[in-house]
Amino acid sequence: MNDIPDAPELLAIARSTLLDKLLPRVPEELRYDALMIANAMAIAARENTAGDTAILAEVVRLAALLKEQCEPRAGAELRSARSDLNRRLAAHIRAGRFDDRDRTALLDHLAQTAAGELAVSNPRALEA
Amino acid sequence: MNLDAADTRARLESFLRAAAGADAVHIRHLYRLSGGAVQENWALDADMAGGTQPGPHQWVLRTDAAARVAASLGRSDEFHILQFAHAAGLHAPEPLWLCRDLAVTGREFFVMQRLPGIASGHRVTRDAALVPDRARLACELAENLARLHAIHPPQSKLSFLATMHARDNIAHYRQYLDQLADAHPALEWGLRWCEVHAPDREETTFIHRDYRTGNYLVHEGRLAGVLDWEFAAFGNPLEDVGWIFAKCWRFAGKALPAGGIAEPADFLVPYRLASGRTVTPEALVYWQVMAHVRWAIIALQQAQRHLSGVERSLELALTGRIVAELEYEIIALTR
Numbered sequence: 001m002n003d004i005p006d007a008p009e010l011l012a013i014a015r016s017t018l019l020d021k022l023l024p025r026v027p028e029e030l031r032y033d034a035l036m037i038a039n040a041m042a043i044a045a046r047e048n049t050a051g052d053t054a055i056l057a058e059v060v061r062l063a064a065l066l067k068e069q070c071e072p073r074a075g076a077e078l079r080s081a082r083s084d085l086n087r088r089l090a091a092h093i094r095a096g097r098f099d100d101r102d103r104t105a106l107l108d109h110l111a112q113t114a115a116g117e118l119a120v121s122n123p124r125a126l127e128a
Numbered sequence: 129m130n131l132d133a134a135d136t137r138a139r140l141e142s143f144l145r146a147a148a149g150a151d152a153v154h155i156r157h158l159y160r161l162s163g164g165a166v167q168e169n170w171a172l173d174a175d176m177a178g179g180t181q182p183g184p185h186q187w188v189l190r191t192d193a194a195a196r197v198a199a200s201l202g203r204s205d206e207f208h209i210l211q212f213a214h215a216a217g218l219h220a221p222e223p224l225w226l227c228r229d230l231a232v233t234g235r236e237f238f239v240m241q242r243l244p245g246i247a248s249g250h251r252v253t254r255d256a257a258l259v260p261d262r263a264r265l266a267c268e269l270a271e272n273l274a275r276l277h278a279i280h281p282p283q284s285k286l287s288f289l290a291t292m293h294a295r296d297n298i299a300h301y302r303q304y305l306d307q308l309a310d311a312h313p314a315l316e317w318g319l320r321w322c323e324v325h326a327p328d329r330e331e332t333t334f335i336h337r338d339y340r341t342g343n344y345l346v347h348e349g350r351l352a353g354v355l356d357w358e359f360a361a362f363g364n365p366l367e368d369v370g371w372i373f374a375k376c377w378r379f380a381g382k383a384l385p386a387g388g389i390a391e392p393a394d395f396l397v398p399y400r401l402a403s404g405r406t407v408t409p410e411a412l413v414y415w416q417v418m419a420h421v422r423w424a425i426i427a428l429q430q431a432q433r434h435l436s437g438v439e440r441s442l443e444l445a446l447t448g449r450i451v452a453e454l455e456y457e458i459i460a461l462t463r
Contacts, residue, residue, distance in 0.1 A: 090311035110314045117452035
């Protein structure tokens with residue numbers, strides 16, 4: 001076992017080296033690229049830190065919305081279960097089955113899911 | 129693609145010489161302008177000898193980036209839209225020459241007049257010195273859009289344009305979502321909401337479909353040009369109003385609904401006076417929801433361009449990660 005410093009720690013120090021040491025010497029026309037690299041590293045680090053917690057919660061909510069049993073899963077199985085549930089939910093939404101009844105529960109779920117993704121991709125958008 | 133390679137440059141010079149009927153054309157500078165994941169814009173400074181316009185010129189060469197968005201028009205159609213829009217006095221840059229001969233640069237391109245000013249949405253919404261009178265800029269944008277929306281089909285010069293109303297858009301976006309491996313329930317919700325609330329009757333006018341902060345030029349505080357006509361169509365004029373109001377296009381000016389630069393009335397009042405259309409609060413919300421759905425669909429397409437390997441690009445990859453923000457706004461608007 002030799003995984004210390006871990007992925008978020010490596011990404012954090014790599015990112016601050018990029019921003020503090022390299023960026024001041026990056027030519028103007030490459031500045032935007034450098035900032036995009038820093039942003040990608042920050043997203044990857046937050047995603048790694050978050051792990052499967054948010055996906056697990058999403059799957060539990062999806063199963064409740066679709067009134068299905070929720071089996072405990074992890075890793076690739078968890079992701080595949082999420083894909084299946086989302087596909088079925090999407091079809092129900094399109095067919096109008098959430099227009100009235102369960103509309104509030106659906107919107108709560110969708111807002112929580114988007115907020116969880118935003119916490120990874122752009123936490124500042126949640127502060128606004 | 130590097131247009132500035134010596135052999136490409138020489139072919140470009142001979143194309144320009146022939147197109148302009150000049151004795152000689154010398155390219156002084158040719159460099160890629162920032163922005164444009166869908167199209168590439170190159171600044172082209174050239175000296176022309178003889179012909180109708182001898183002397184120094186500042187042009188823009190516009191060509192497809194490798195990653196074209198399916199919904200956008202080709203360069204030839206865009207060239208014809210620019211000819212039409214420029215003649216109609218809609219602040220479009222004057223298009224000069226279209227080249228469909230792939231032997232010149234490897235792709236279709238056209239050359240247009242380079243207008244002065246700054247387009248960057250971040251700068252226009254952040255830097256108060258660029259826009260000393262925001263209400264006046266909003267008014268100019270609204271009046272220009274009203275002129276654009278005064279053009280009704282049929283137009284013989286725009287016969288290639290599609291007509292897209294609310295329900296056509298919904299069907300089109302669903303068709304795209306159905307091609308993807310993963311479902312997107314929040315976008316499905318936005319589309320279902322748009323379907324349930326779709327207007328019974330819709331006007332049909334010429335619409336720009338990308339009329340927003342970041343796509344117009346501001347020079348000395350005034351509207352100096354409208355860019356990126358590649359999505360133009362016939363459709364509901366309110367779609368353009370919802371697009372420029374949508375939160376996703378406000379950049380640093382999130383609290384200013386009209387393009388991140390002004391209050392709603394600064395835009396809607398001059399738009400009403402110039403067009404005769406009153407944009408109801410309900411219609412404004414409706415077309416903002418549609419705007420977020422549409423931008424999310426385009427963002428998914430751009431991410432796919434990267435993932436499929438058609439064009440590997442960090443910018444396209446990161447665009448995929450803005451979808452959650454758009455979904456969040458769709459939910460907030462439809463609660």
